[in-house]
Amino acid sequence: MTLGKMLEALLLGILEGGTEFIPVSSTGHLLLATHFLKFDTSGKTFEVLVQLGAILGIVVVYFTRLAKVAFALPFDPAARRFALGIILAFIPAAILGALLHNFIKTVLFASPMLIAIALIVGGVILILVDKIAFKPRYDNAMALPPMTALGIGLFQCLALIPGVSRSGSTIVGALLLGLDRRAAAEFSFFLAMPTMLGAFVFDLAKNYKNLTMDDGVLVVIGFVAAFCSALLVVRALLDFVSRNGFAIFGWWRIVVGSAALLGLYLTR
Numbered sequence: 001m002t003l004g005k006m007l008e009a010l011l012l013g014i015l016e017g018g019t020e021f022i023p024v025s026s027t028g029h030l031l032l033a034t035h036f037l038k039f040d041t042s043g044k045t046f047e048v049l050v051q052l053g054a055i056l057g058i059v060v061v062y063f064t065r066l067a068k069v070a071f072a073l074p075f076d077p078a079a080r081r082f083a084l085g086i087i088l089a090f091i092p093a094a095i096l097g098a099l100l101h102n103f104i105k106t107v108l109f110a111s112p113m114l115i116a117i118a119l120i121v122g123g124v125i126l127i128l129v130d131k132i133a134f135k136p137r138y139d140n141a142m143a144l145p146p147m148t149a150l151g152i153g154l155f156q157c158l159a160l161i162p163g164v165s166r167s168g169s170t171i172v173g174a175l176l177l178g179l180d181r182r183a184a185a186e187f188s189f190f191l192a193m194p195t196m197l198g199a200f201v202f203d204l205a206k207n208y209k210n211l212t213m214d215d216g217v218l219v220v221i222g223f224v225a226a227f228c229s230a231l232l233v234v235r236a237l238l239d240f241v242s243r244n245g246f247a248i249f250g251w252w253r254i255v256v257g258s259a260a261l262l263g264l265y266l267t268r
Contacts, residue, residue, distance in 0.1 A: 010221050014226070017053060020054040023168030024165060028164075049223070050225075052200050053223035055193060056227050058192060087194075093160065123250040138179045139183050141184075166196075
């Protein structure tokens with residue numbers, strides 16, 4: 001393990017935490033970065049393992065609200081409805097992801113061309129949906145009807161394609177299903193916790209034997225960087241999207257995807 005590898009792990013950790021909760025596809029950014037930087041760890045687990053840092057970042061931000069919900073579950077119907085909504089939204093992608101895990105990791109993750117195209121297409125869709133003047137019906141992410149939450153979970157299945165973006169697909173689904181911008185982003189945050197934790201546990205169970213001590217050090221560096229950057233982004237994002245919307249992230253996706261296509265063309 002060299003200093004260069006440690007710096008790359010730091011960069012990728014910042015990239016993971018900084019992009020996980022905005023609709024630009026953190027996985028797509030990580031995979032493109034590893035492709036062009038020629039960065040790798042055994043078993044391709046780095047991209048998922050550092051997500052734990054981002055998960056903990058959002059848990060810290062929402063710890064008080066989550067604790068209140070947990071303690072209220074036995075006697076508060078609203079808390080139980082919120083928990084049911086998160087479970088329903090989590091299930092579709094969890095089942096599909098488990099069934100298609102090997103295909104996703106070995107085929108889809110290995111195609112930078114697919115990732116670049118998904119970034120561009122997703123960016124166009126995000127811009128269009130953000131510009132349409134939907135009349136919001138829900139302004140509280142913790143008070144959604146269970147079937148609305150399930151609908152958002154079905155949109156999350158699209159994020160199994162790297163470059164689509166988990167937060168992007170859920171935010172677009174939430175906007176189409178009647179949430180305002182702030183509630184859409186916040187529900188995406190809540191849904192991220194079980195989804196990312198499930199992906200982390202599933203991938204670690206399959207690949208932990210392939211990790212070496214050097215891989216562990218790189219993962220720790222990436223983990224800390226992801227935690228810190230996620231903490232900063234989550235605290236700032238809700239106010240930003242409430243004022244400015246999501247279109248800027250659509251343009252971000254288009255620029256990154258186009259740059260990736262150009263890079264692939266020049267290095268073919």
